[in-house]
Amino acid sequence: MEDNKITEKIIGAAIEVHRALGPGLLESAYQECLFFELKSIGLNVKKEVSLPIIYKEIKLDHGYRIDLLVEEKIVLELKTVEKFTEVHSAQILTYMKLGNYPLGLLVNFHTKLLKNGIKRFINTY
Template identity: 70%
Template sequence: MTEDKISNIVIGCAIEVHKNLGPGLLESAYQECLFYELKKNNLEVEKEKALPIIYKEVKLDHGYRLDLLVENKVVIELKTVEALNDVHTAQVLTYLKLGGYKLGLLFNFHSTLLKNNMRRFVM
């Protein structure tokens, strides 16, 4: 399945979660519900996937953790903040670079309308 097809399914699932829960919950609640929806759509999903940092010949296991990784292709980062900013963008771009992934999605569930608070990143 292509990254574009996966992202369309993910966006639909995220909207479904937000439609049912609305804003105001913790990030972990949205993560669990989105994980459930993605699994229900027969997608392979990993939660809190470790992303080590490789520095020269040294592998540092104290790297990052991806909120969700779908089909080992699409990185999903979830936020519940007043507004997305450059730090959130940098975080997703770093994950894409370190993991060698091509597509990342950033969702801010702390919003009235989720479609206005999601970003798509392509490497």
């Protein structure tokens, strides 16, 4: 399936979750519900994917954890914050770079309209 089509499905599922739950819950609640929703529409999705850090000859297995990884190529980083900061953007870009993933979506469920809480990223590394 084409990356843009997958992204559309992810955004649609996120909107569905946001419509049902609204803002104000913990990130973990949205993560579980979005995981369920993505699975139910037939996407391959994993949660809390370990992302080791390799520095020279040292491998740190307990590096980071990607909230959701869709179709082995799209990183979803979920937030429940007042607004995105540069650190949030840097975080998802780092995950994409370390895992060599082509696309990422930063999704903030703490918004009135979810479309205002979604940023798409492309790995240019």
